Amino acid sequence: MSSVLRLIIAFGLCFLPAKALPSTTMPGTHCPTLEVSDGKARQSLMHYVCYHTSPPGDPAYQAQSPAELPTDLTWTPARGNDLVFTQTDSVYWIQLDLQNSAAKTGFWYLRLSYPLLDDVTFWQSGASEHARVATGDRHSFDSRPVDYRYFLLPVTLEQGQSRTITLRIKSSGALNVPLSLVSADQAIAQSNRFTMTHGMFYGALLVLALFNLLLFLSSRTIYYLHCAFYITTMGMFMFAMGGFANQYLWPDSPNLANNVIPISLALCALAMLLFSRSFLEAGQNTWADRTMTTQVWISVGFLSLTMILPYSLTIAMNTVLGIAVISSMMAIAVVRCRQGYQPAVWYLTAWVAMLAGVLIYALAAFGHITHFLATEAMMQTAVGGQVVLLNYAMVQRWRLLNEKLLAVEHNARTELESKVHERTAQLRNTMKELEQANRQLAVLSMNDSLTGLSNRRHMDNRLSELHAEALRTGHPLTIALIDADHFKKINDTWGHSFGDNFLQMIAEILKQHVKRPRDMAVRFGGEEFALLLPDTDCSGAKRVCEAILSEVRKSQLETPEGGTAAITLSAGIASLAPGESTADLFKRADKALYQAKASGRDRINLAEKPVLSEA
Template structure:
């Protein structure tokens, strides 16, 4: 805050001089002693204001000297000046006196950055000064480089000044005024800098962390969570006046548009995150509601660029609260359906709903003390971010438990079947030999496609690697994966998905012609080709032909439409001295690159790194 301290000193006497003559001094408003700390704490007991509606002569007045002398000023009576959306102009008057013998410096602070037009007049015995500023003007129009409006008030010993403000804004009017010494301004600024630094720093760290988790895992929830935190951070940054100060100080329209834009982006990111995190089933009422909300957010995003700020900020605020409430109810429904991670999601949005509602009421002039509401909103956002990230952890834990449970059940079932089969095979030697032949066939072949299975691959790959090293002949491994196969199962059912797998197996068998070439299904939609005696170029030609034929073949889906699927492939040729694990890992890495680069393509593995001493 050293820059603020320097500016407080340098700019304290640098206001633009005006030609205004002394204006009216409202009766009923006592003079504030600037040296009295208790009086400064009760500033609103010394403030008078007047509301000039359109058509009122005071609405068009360009200074205190132009105001009618018979204005009916109202005493603030200690209350904050907070007004909802209005087209009126508000005049505020405060008389300040320095009863001491020495010159003093104070700062009149207007603690609300989102006011379109703010004009200050300082009228004293020997000076008349005017400052015209507001967030519709370049940031440099302010007396002090600060997100709030600061007016330096310099008073000689025994001097009095009348400070008059003219405030007009297209949105709500919050006019929280304080009169502070330079030390008080700097102390409060340092405190707020620490608070805001911790808040925005934590938000940035969480956003980057979730983005890195998305990059490493490919889980969309992490991306949408990072998107939401970035949007919410930008919204709070703009609402707090920081974006105007640091991002667009010379472009007032962009600074104002950033608030409704970031707000609608918050609503969109909330919707996308909720849809993915809550695992809402397709073709349900909740899924349709979320889809409609997402498209409404996109529509509001376009409207924000076309409609005026006063309209878009209201519409987007209502949209944001509606999205929060809708996601909250959907989460409650999912929790009642037995989806346990929804509990933490509900708590997160309950905190956000309460904090957002209070913050919106303060921003639109229905609640006083905007600074306290801003701090409350930051607490609500911080609590929500922690709860959402904890909910993601719980979701991951639940998925891991389900995976372990499925694995345990499958192992138990397999062991039971083995024991049962063993007991049956003990009856006669003939039955034992027959069962052994059947078991050998089942253990090496995939029942659905007829291809070899993973076990056969594990048995033969070490032998082929050893043979290739011994003879110097090439050996190429191709890993092939069906693109978006889950979407096929989700859309048309697993039965139709099995038909696609059989089609892929048939095409693989047709293209793998040589006697020693092996086609394998080693996972759900994962296939492999072992091509001994074939180099990378020959394998590439084979796989290219397979990818083209599969992509060009359509099946008639259960709903009568033509369905297609594509494949991605990764190739690796055995390098001198390389083992089978490294070969498989390089092929898998090439397949991963084919997937991440857009799918429906083939990628060759990178060469084996050369170890240098």
Template sequence: MSSVLRLIAIISLSLIPALALPDTGSVLAGCPTLEATDSAARASLMQYVCYYSAPPGAPGHDATAPDQLPVDIEWKPAHGRDLVFSHTSSVYWVHLDVRNSGTERAVWYLKLNYPLLDEVTFWQTANDTTETIATGDQRPFASRAVDYRYFLLPVTLDGGETRSLTLRVHSNGALNVPLSFETAAEVISGSNHLTLTHGLFYGALLVFAVFNLLLFFSSGTGYYFYNAFYLAALGLFLFAMGGFANQYFWPDNASFANTSIPLSLSLCALAMILFGRSFLEIDKGTIPETVLKGQAWFCIGFLALALILPYNKTILLNTVLALTVISSLFMIAAIRWQQGYQPAMWYLLAWLIMLVGGLIYALAAFGYLTDFLAREALMQSAVGGQVILLNYAMVQRWRLLSQKLLDVEHSARTELEFKVHERTAQLRNTMRELEKANRKLSTMSLNDALTGLHNRRHLDNIFPELCAEARRTGHPLTLALVDADHFKNINDTWGHGFGDTCLQFIAEILTRHVKRPRDVAIRFGGEEFALLLPGTSATGARKVCSALLADIANTPVLAPDGTEVRMTLSAGIASLAPGEDQSQLFERADEALYRAKSEGRNRALLSETSEVE
């Protein structure tokens, strides 16, 4: 009998905790109850969690409370895994039963360690009483139960009490639901640790940004400003991703909470490009410069798109853009390093760290990796390493520039004495070169560019001198004016290009027949030429011109269309008479040329005065 009583007593004692539980329907099969007082159980919280995924159209997608869920839905145990889902439009329901087997009332906190969730609703059910907290990024920050960047649900359990905790989570982007169940001391300890870590991290970013800004104002070097811009934009992006911006900057502007993330990411990518292009000294017009310029315009365009398109699209676009920019800068830095630009080595290491950290962080943010907190810490470490390496790269760049200046100064001192001795010799050489140039310029100014003959200026210079010499010595001086016949027809028929060829041909014939050293052939008009023949009588000049005219008439020139063109010349000849000046001599030669034209062309005529002589 006593053994039976002992058995009944044991069974009764085992059923006492159940008296504090709600109805049996609230405890899900396959989801064990978490013992809140057991720290080891709390550390393995996900072994006690069940969840249900409700895609659009499923019964649980439009449900707004646990009692609206169908009774026959299949809850899935988490089996210790974090609830991490890539881009999804499903609504996720999470369920957890917790029990305080102790004798005293105590408080715990269900902590959701991911700040970027649009809709988060908590329900606590005990003794047919339900408490509800509706919060998330789409609500003002004050809707949270605790003023904290993550989502905290206070859970107060009396001794022996059991509660059912249910969460409804929905978000436009990736969905991370990293849960923990902690005591107040554990929450405070973790918060203090993160506050110290984040304070040091963001404080260091701010110090480096201000320092680079001061360097820009003092030196005017552009990449210091771009680096300050990059650090500020990167800090703002991580501040928004970590939930701090929503908590401190715009707690009452729920619509801007999501928009701020792709906006700051576009600014960050733009700052990366501006800093990289300036620091790596990329030449204009090169392929790297063109690539970065195109990506910069994409950043500006994505800034505008972030204000128009939904968050789930803009965050994906801007993430791809940022990773593309980082990859491009990494490759360009490798190219610049191969080209011998030494500071690019440190820049390359900095972006290698950033590329790895950014890729892991993006995968965690988009739900492809678990433990977002660890990825956030890894990203901060990557950013810290990058900032240190970038600033060290700038120091190395400054050191190299300083060394180059010192080398230039030393080289200048060494070569100064040699330069002084060399200066006199260079000056002499310069004077000689200048004299040659002047002579060449003089020759060019006195010669016709097309034919190579002397020009009208040379005629004006030498004609008075030859006339004065002839009057002084009594030696004859004869002037022959030669003009191409019907030259306009040549230009009209075959064009001015062929006309120039004919003029060059005439000049070649003139040079062939005017062979004496003192004889001068001149082109002084379009198709007008002059021959100055010192020591030659009018009769001798006529022989020269007759031979010249015959040579021209008998030598065809091949036109562009294959036609053989035969040209003729007319010439007027006059010899200097006593008491005559050069203008009178020129007029008589011109009159003789006019008569040759009038009498049928292709002939050489003497002036009337010359014939009398």
């Protein structure tokens, strides 16, 4: 039996019924009261929690409030263990007794740090406000007393006051009930910390997805598109599992918030397969190609079933599907490694790390291990590492193709050299064509393909030369940064193709007004342009920019609907100060441009002179 098959069978056993982790304790009838003013006691909250499991038919199953519970109900103390339960139809009642012996009123939050619970109801005995809070991801997000991805219950206790908090929890999936009692300062500090780490994680995924999409658009290499698709679907899955999607994307659509998790999981499996087919190059009609093609259609079928089957079934189905897809891709990658396909080594490394993270994360999500927050962070690390390794594998694939191209070029040169004497004329023609192609390549490397203006690389080289010359001769050197106002609105309204027409129009106007041989017009960003004006001071540069802004202001383009559209420019100008670096000159011009935009746009702003430090 292969190691991959053993992994699949071992994971399948995870879906068998299992006992909740804390149920190894003996049933009790009383739990100690938590002194909320004691910070150490609050950190040991689970030593003060009791719970009761109510399967269908149990008297407490139909109870809708603590008052309806049987008086002889048996409570089980958690005894410091996290409450983790596998998938079940039971209702879980949780109770916590609090008292405040401090000399002042205190305020805390009871936090339930697991967002994927269908129905969660809180009761506070003796509370005038928020005595009952009914929420969960089967409810709209505004049912929560605090706008947060986790469940937060405000708890206020006056001096000497006692209170009992009762929770009723029911969910179609596994139950994780990580409870904590934190002060407002602690809640804010922890939220800020999580915001930073999650922001870095999802921001990195977004950047990598966009980067791969841009690579696809520029190279038309299909596996870049599939990689962007995979990163996006994996990010959406993690976003939904973390409760962010419910909070930010569809707070008023609880059904969508619940179903998007198995849907995104099935999409992840589909994206994995599409990427693997295009990246591994197993060859058509091979067993590996047929395996991946079959799994693609199976993933499409699972995605369709996810739309109609209940959540409790589809989440388990799609999790097994994901594990099976990862395992089969690893097996195919091993074969490709043995066949000498070098990029498969890094591809395999990426999926090994991912498989370990997925297994542990799934065990936590299905209620078989505790510390869901820790496994969530570990899963983010696994996903981040895998995405980086996959991109590195694509770099290695590009390097391999480049080496093959270089080898072909070398062989061609060797063949040409061997025939140099008998085909002198033909060789000369070939060298002329090669020289012409190299010149064209040099021109392309220094010019922007859309507008024909110089590009950022050419500008950097030329600016260094002009800077050294200006410092040596004392002649003025001025740079003007020009930016199209509200260009994003044009792209959003009429599309990027129409926006490109505007960029080309602006470029033509720049060429008309920048005529001196040593002057240079540059496009160094999307809608950002620059003018390098040697032997020109600020006043001369301002006159040039005024003419450019005036002509652009009067120019119009016909929109796809038959109307007309116009655009304006903003400009920032800075002249080189004695001893100033090119970076500082550029920063002053950029600051002047920013001030021009902040002052209302369609204007020119001269940079302030730098303050020179005294020797």
